[in-house]
Amino acid sequence: MTAAEKGYAGRFRDPKYWLRGLAAGEIFVRCPRCAGRASVLPDPESADGTRNHVWLRRRLSCLGCTYTADWDAPRRAGDNARILPEFSGPNDPYFGLPLWLSVDCRGRLLWAYNAEHLDLLEAYVSARLRERGRDMGSQTLVERLPAWIKDGKNRADVLDGIRRLRALLA
Secondary structure (H helix, E strand, O other), rough: OOOOOOOOOOEOOOOOOOOHOOOOOOOOEEEEOOOOEEEEEEOOHHHOOOHHHHHHEEEEEEEOOOOEEEEEEOOOOOOOOHHHHHHHHOOOOOOOEEEEEEEEEEOOEOOOOOOOHHHHHHHHHOOOOOOOOOOOOOOOOOOOOOHHOOOOHHHHHHHHHHHHHHHHHH
């Protein structure tokens, strides 16, 4: 179901999501062994009953070739505190692998971590009226989108890119 079918085409209100929040769940990446679709998820063995663990340990697994790998947040020298990954670009923040959901769009890379991220992008791009969130500065995912995605004249091309990304989920 497209964003227009869900009723988003008229108005979009920023739900105030941060990119790191969308990365707390499953992230689809290219498997380093077979180049198929793999998943990066919080390591279930490190769950401590809170959401804090989701950035400390991750597990990469590919159902195609059964490849697995684990990632632990590195520790900072001196005080032994954990260093959180950088949530900013078209690669997985944990293993540095290329994202499965990435396509060329208008000579640039359009990417998403997962279906929820894709839904948010589609709702924003398809909307004719876009309302900002309050009291968040420029920290929300929507406010940090590149100008070429926000530009209304690119709407059709970006929505086509989102449609192609959605096809990769099937």
